[in-house]
Structures are given as C-alpha cells and as structure tokens.
Amino acid sequence: MPSTPPIPPEEVFTLCHDPAERARFIDLSPTAREPGSRLRVLVAVRADFHGRCAEHRGLAEALGDANLLAGPMSSAELREVVVGPAAAAGLTVERALTTRLVEEITDAPGGLPLLSHVLLETWRRRRGKTLTLAGYEAAGGLDGAIAKTAEDVYGRFTDGEAATARRVLLRLSSPGDGTPDTRRPADRAELETTGTGREEVARVLEALARARLLTVDGTAVEVAHEALLTAWPRLRGWIEEDRDRLRAHRQPTEAARAWEELGRDAGALYRGSRLVTAREHFGAPGRTDDLTAQEAAFLAAGLDALEQEERAEARTTRRLRVLVSSPACLLALALTATAVAYSQRQNALDAQRDGPSRQLAAQSAALLESDTDLASLLAIRAYRTSPTLEATRSLYAAAAVPLERRLTGHTGTVSALAHGPDGTTLASGSHDGTVRLWDTGSGDLDATLTASLTEGPVALSFSPDGRTLATAADGAVRLWDTATRYVRATLPGDSAASVTFSPDGRTLAVGDHGNRLRLWDAALPRPAEAIDDICRAVHRDLTRQERARYLPEQESGGAC
Template identity: 55%
Template sequence: MGGNGVGRRERRLDPEAGPVQRFAAELRALRESVGRPTYRTMADKVPFSVTALSQAAAGRQLPTLAVTLAYVDVCGGDPGEWERRWRAASAEAAALTGADDGTRPPYRGLTRYEPDDAALFFGRDRLVERLDGLTRAHRFTAVFGPSGSGKSSLLRAGLIPRLRAPGAGAGTDAAAAPAAVRVLTPGAAPMTTHADRLDPVPDTEADTWLIVDQFEELYTLCADPAERNAFVDRLLTATAADSRLRVVVAVRADFLGRCAEHPGLTAALQDATLLAGPMSREELREAVVRPAAASSLVVERALTTRLLDEVEDAPGGLPLMSHALLETWRHRTGRTLTVTGYEAAGGLRGAVVRTAEEVYGELTAPQAGLARRILLRLVAPGDGTPDTRRPAGHAELDLGDPDGTRAVLDRLVAARLLTLDDGTVELAHEALITAWPRLRGWIDAERDRLRVHRALSEAARTWLALGRENAALYAGSRLAAAREAFVHDPRGGEPAPGELTPSERDFLAASIHRRRRAVWLRRGLSAVLALLVLVASGTAVVALRARATAQAERDDAVFGRITAEADRVRETNAALSARLDVAAFGMRTTPELRTALTTDAGRVLSTRLPGHDDIGSAVAFAPDGRTLASG
C-alpha cells in the first residue's frame, strides 16, 4: 500500500539478502496475518505517519524501535517478542557494516580523550582558550568541575596539544615551548611514586609543565596526611618567582572543601581557578557532529536533536553521550549514524548498561566472579562524597587465577569499560559506577567491606615497605574487622582464597598468627602465675601447720614441766605447788589438774610477803582483788 492508502504493489523482498530485508519481510507477514490493513488505516491508530509505517516494511533500512512497536501493536503482535527480533536484526546489521574492521571510531566512549585525539575533540574551544590564558598568567592553576564534565579530556586533548603546538603563544617568554609536559595522577603514595617527576628540567630557561589529573586521589587514595601535605607543598614551589615549574591540576568539584584545608593551596587558587561547567547546546552539537564529519560520517539530524535534548540538562552526561555515540557508530548504516542505531545501542543511559551486561553475560561463572572482584577493587567508596574510581596495579589483581584474570581484563578493556595505563588498571569513567545497576548493587552491598578492604590493602603495602615489620601488623579492632570480612572459617583462621592478593593474605595471616601467639603467651603466663599462687598458698598452709604443730608441741612440753614440778613440790611447798597448778590450768584443763586444784583449795597455803621486818599480824585485800595490805 502506498502512502496515500491507494493499493500499490510493494517491492519484492529477499529474506536471504540480510537482516534488514528479512525483518521487513517478517513485518509484512504479520500485516498479512491480520487482513493486510492499509497503512493509512494503521496510521490513524498510532502517532506515526503513513510514510514511516510503509518504510518500516520497505527493506531499505531498519526502522526505529518505536516505529516497529507501533506497527506491531496495530497488527496485534507481541511487543516483547518483536523487540527481541528488532534488537537481533540490529546487531546483525551492525556486524555486517564492519564497524570493527580496524577503522578508528570518532568517539572515545567512556574513556578520556588523549593528546592524540585532539583532532576529534570538539565543543570546548572557548574553555580551552580561557584555560590557556589562565595558565600563562599563573604558575599554579586548577580546573574544577563535577564528575563527567570532561576535565581530563580538557587538559589532555585541549591544553596539552596547544602547549606543544609550534609557536603557541609566541611573543612572550612565558608562552615559549615547554621543556617538558608531564601528566600524572597522585595515587596512594604521590611523593614515593612521582618524586623524580616533580623537579623542572635542568639547564634550560623553558618551563616544565606538570598536569596533575584526578587531584582528588590525594584525599580518596592517599591515607597519609604528611605525604599528602608534602606533595602539595612540592607542587606549590611552582609559585616561587624563580620557579621553572607550571602546575595545572584537575579536581572534582565536590573536593573543593578538602583543598581548602591547606592554607598554601587555598592562597594559590584564589585567582587561578577555572570551572568546567556544562556545555551549551551549540557546544554539544559540535561534540556530536564534528567528530563524525572528521571521519567522513554523517549524524542524522533527528539523532543530533534527540541527543541534545537528552544531554543538555543531564549532569555528568558527557561520558554517557560519548559512549552512546560510540555504540551508535558500531550500529551505523553505511556512513550514517541513525536514530535506529542509537536505539539499538540502548540510548543515552542504556548504552553503557547494554555494553556492560553483554560483556558480563558472555563470561563463564568463574570469570564472572573474577570480574566482580576486579571491578570492586577499582572503586573507592566515598566518605561523605560520591564513590570514585581507584586505579590498581596488575599485582593487586592477582587473585589466584592469572589466566582467568587476563581473559576478564581483555574483555572489559576491549569493551572500553576499563583502561590500562602505565601498569595500572582503572574504570574508564566514574559514570560507570552510577550508570551500571549491577555494579552499583555490588558496591552498595559491599560498602562496609570495601572500606575494610581498602584499608587492608594500604596496610599490607606499608607492611611490605617496612620489611614485614611486626609493629605494622593489624591488632585490636582493625584485626577483628578484617577477620570478620575475609576469614570465613574462624577455626581455621586463614583468609578465604580468591578474595585477597598474596601480599594481603600474608599480611592478614601474619596479623592473625601474631594475635594467636599473644593469646597463647597470655594464657601461658596466666597459667604460670596461677601455679605460682597455688605453690605459694600450699607453702603457706604447710608453714602455718608446721608452726601450729611446733606451738602445740612446745605448749605440751611447758605444760608437762609445770605439772611435773607442781607434783614434785606438792608435799614440801604446798603454796608453790598450788601456784604451779593455777598456771597449768591457764594453759589446759585436765581431770587430774581439776582434782589437784580442788585439793589445793582445801589446804592452808602461805606465801612470803617481803617488806616486813617483823611478824605480820593482819592482812586485807583491796576491792580490786589485786592489792594486799598487811600490818
């Protein structure tokens, strides 16, 4: 049927000619199955024109997903089934275009633009111009901007090519060609890692430029405040009048407060700060259209308009747009990037998810587990700030399966989800953290464990750097937290395999061993002290018993001597015998002694009272019974 609804024979289709004609033939068959309604009748029921519906089944190009679903809805088809068919046809058509035939794509996807990509870097000319002027006027400059605002690309593909261009800024001494341009990111140990790169090139009047990207790593990765301050102080030497250094740093905007903690840095940034804000609509248009034009490609006007509408008010949308364009390029029709290809790629936010899920879904179960552990290692959970990416060395990704790790890394790098740079691996962009729900879910589920792991990794590096010094091992609450996170069998005490690197496992195992040894020593000392207490107590008891026995034996001997003496003098000196009986009675009571005292009480007893020269005729006791008066 024609566009005017009058019957007209449609051109013959060959389903064997490719996925586009095969899909069109299937749409025609669906329309035939419901009585072949005219396209005008169909157009009256959906928000698409007669031409759009007729072209959907013409077989010249794949229709958009929206047109396809409208066509299917009118003909009573299953939308879910037809969406799957459409995506399969789109993927097959993209493969046939030779998108991966070695042709360099005009878009970088999630990865940043590098100096070699300057010919494809558009939309930031005015910002590059302002940055160039600011860096010529100040020796220390900072670029602040939210994640996804293009700070890294601005420095690498915008500023650096301008610095290296012959005659750039000619006419002033400050604008002379640089002696060197060094690009670095702080990492966990900036002074240790970059000490030899912070000095200017000697024996030249030309400036050495230090481009410090991802400056926020000083606060997310460097745990040593002293090293952090030393690094900042070293960079600030560029502000000296005789310095041959120029420093440009790129900082995520939410770390401005952390930068203000350093007085010198605060002073340096007062008049030398550039804010990388969102691109204007015209700048976005340049970023969409001009890279394609540079590669002799065309972007459909409808696609350009749709992208601008979706990205213009989307915070951090630039990396998502770049990735969506890269995937649309893979689904291009000839030399044209179309809305159909854009929808097949998943759209602005769906393209990242689609790419990530496709890669993840193609991994084996063991590889999927490795991918999860690798990706989580490349994230630094925020502490009051959004989560950030975290570069990791290859050694840190040694999780017990080198071949599997290599295969996973190759797949993720090929999909531009990860990047390899100077022996380190990192997420292509922080946008992946928020855009990929699966990764977001892993992070949220493991957030506390990730913080423990990041601290453990840093502690293990310090321990190795100190020659495995025992004083650097974990103890107390830090060891308890690490054991809870990574030791699944408390009785065995060994870290679970596959979750930690060999150095991390050695560190945690050594910490656990040291803790056990300390516990054993305390228990042994307690046992020895308890034994000594028992021995001392036993000795005291024995001594007391021996003393009591000796005392009793002595008393027996004294008692026996007193009673024996009393019996000896009983007939010759009754008074003395009675006094001895009383003394003996004070020591012990026996029947014999009671009898002797009874006998003594019935006898007349006398005693000599000194102090008289003559015979005493009378005596009297005082009332206290202790004093005797005689006369």
C-alpha cells in the first residue's frame, strides 16, 4: 500500500497565501480515505496549528476519524532516548548528565530538536567514550547549544558572508501572523540575490549545513528545524526587525516568477498600490540587495513604466498650457471640441461593444482569490469577446496565479497527458522518448516507461481499471502493464493519432490521420473492426440546431 511522507500542514497555512488554492489542496487529501484508493496519507500536525485544520470540514473529519495524539514523553522514555542511541554506538552517558537532561527536557516546548542538537555537541566534547555533564555545559546546555553553534559559525564569517547569512536565513523564514514563525523551503537559486555572489552563497550554505543548522537536498534548502528560529536570539531579532518586510516580500517573489514566464510582458508588472508598497519596502538604495536578479528586474521594470507614464502626463499638461496661451486658441479649441465630440461618440460605440468584455474581466478579478479556475475561464472569455485593456490585465492576473505543483523531469516537449481512472496517477509523454507516471497527490515520479522511442507519444489512454496504459508513438500502439511497467502487447499503427478504451475496457479504439478508425480486442489483443471513413459511418453531419448549440460563434460549418 503506497503512502506519502508525513505532510506538515502548517506549511499549507504559512506558505500558501491563496485561500482557494489551499482549499483545493486540502480537499484532495481526504480522497485517500475512499475504499478504492491505494494511497494513504500521513499528516503530522503541530499542536499550535490543530485549530487551523478544523476550519476545513473534510480535513477535520479525516483527523477526527484517524487521530493519534502524540503527548509528551515520560521520564523513562526520555531516558531511553538519551541512553539508547549512545549504547548502540558503544558510548556511555554519565548518570548526572542523564538526570539533568531528563529534568530539563520534560515539558519543554520544542525540546526534542534541542535535545538532538545538544547531544551532538556533547558528543563532540566527550571524554573517551563517555558523554559528560561538563561537555554538556561546555556545549551551552539544552537552551543554549543551538545558539552557541550558530554564533560560532556566524563569528567565523567575513563581513560579506555575515550579510549573506542574514539574507539567506531570512529567506528561509516565514513570519507568523498570530501564529509562531515557521521555516520556508526555498530553491538554491532564490538565495542568490543581487547583493550576493554565487560562490559566497555556496560557502555560507556549506558552513550552516555542516553545523546542521540547514539541510540541503539537491537544489532545495531549508532550516533544519524551527527551533533555530526561536533559540537563536540573533536570528529572532532579525525576524522581528524585518517582520512586515518579510511578509511583503513573498508576493513579489511569485509575481516576478510569473512575469518571467510570460516573457516579461508589461501587462504583468505591478501597478498602483502594489507597486507603491513594493517601492516602499525595496525601492530605497541598498534595499534591492535582498532581491534576486529576477525580482529586482521586475521591480525596476514596474518603476520605469510608472516613470514613463508620469513623464507622458507632464508633457501633455505642458502642451495644453501652451495651447491655451496662443492667440489662435479659440479656433483650436473649436476644432478640438468637434474632435472631442466625435471621439466621445466613438468611445460610446466602443463602450457598447466592449462593455461585455469589461464586465467579464471585472467578474474574473472578483473571483481570482476565491475560485481561481473560474476566474481564469472568465478572463479567457473576456479577452476573446474583445481584447480590451481590462480583459488583457485579467488574463495576465489569472496567468500569474502560482501553480499548485510543478512536475519536472522530462528533457523534451511534453506531447500527451492522461489521468488514471482513480485520479491519483498522471501519465505524461514527451519528445525525450519516455512516458512518466506521476503521483498527483505528492507530485512524485512513480515510474518511467521507456521503449526506445524516437518521437514523443501523440496520445495516451488508461483502461477503466487502470491496469493498462495505451501509448501511440513511433508508428505503433503499445499496451503497458501499469503494475510491472512492461509492454505486454504492441499493435500496428502507422499514423495513429488517438487511442481510447471503451467503458468496459474490452475494446481499444485507435484513430489515425487517414480518417480511419480501428477497433481492437484489448484482452488478446486482435483486430475487432475497422472503419475507413468515420463521417461515412456516422451517416450524417451536425444539424442547424446542433451547430447553434455547440458552435455558437461559427456561422457555418459542421463536423465532417
């Protein structure tokens, strides 16, 4: 039975700022409780976030039905935590140290991460094979060990490295709003700001990771445990000093990424109050050092656009003043009045034509936070109705909404997608010659199917029971066993363009570019029937009423 690693729900509330996106993610988790689901989800909830989980009915019911409250350890359990691992490593722990640790760790909030760190530092100061009370006190004790380790590492940094360490640690922190501060995972590239070089960031990350203050997994970096955010006074002071600025920093990070993905389109730039807020926090000299190159370019482009608009407005004002002071201004004003009247008439006609587009754009903006999917559809419809400025902005705003998840791994263009019948598996085909199976809940790669393909699959289809995946590629249709990941049958299909299973899974339909449809017995497999001309087999085209219903924007034309 597959399961996901423990999910920390606090990150759903601290790292996701879109209520609709958060609700969609949470709604997916209880589906693992359905009888037919092969997925099990383990959720580890911090006590201070348990109340937030109760805000969502499905999650509250799931936690209520399968809830294990992990209370504080007993003295005997804590003693075993201290002595057991040491004994397994051939070490002994002084009785006085064991007693001291049990007394200090009992009922201490966040005590276990502190215990783990102080035991490591005590081990480094051991006497032979014995962990001593003197070594424990030299390490700084339970409350001071992490702070002492952090200060020792920080004290060895140069001035430039110290400033880089501050930027890195603040990037990896998420300030709470009525809740405790939490850690924030980040990509390594995000930590390379305009005021920091790549080599300097690498040295700082290596030093902090070597001291077990950070964990680095490939390109992902995060604080080893939230205890660092509270146990190290220097970092706690940095967070308090920049709390409002840190909160304001998260949205420009996502907006800059969306602007880059849209080809740096001017319509995706910050304007109005959002640009003013960003300028207040990051526009002053020296403040841009905390921004990545992408974020700095995004803010600079927005400020440049604002400056150009202000200059254009100033030029228009000066020209009007010169015009009014001219002796021929009366004639000019009369001509202008005529032009204005004509322009107003044209504007009225434009408003009548563009009104529905603007109305749809306004509805899209109103729904952007509560229902992102519907807002995106309305934005598309607004733009297709009429490409007004409002419609264009609503389209960019919808496109800038952060993606729920990114599935990366293909080295070529993705050419085909198909969902499994239970919704937990996604198949993707690519021109890199592979088909990959993904877990839609976690985003993890389950398997890679390879058959020496030279081109990407043009079509994918799961059987209704999910046991078979049909792929059309390289002039053949292959039937894959999703359990063993091997091809169980290969069917001819020189120009196959589409594949699909019948509802009972017994028949596989293969359509090609030659307007032919071939039916196969999926179990054997063997040909069942061939239809050389689909339109001839249907015996008719769309009726006028059907065209009006299904093709309302096309005056004529049918299906065949």
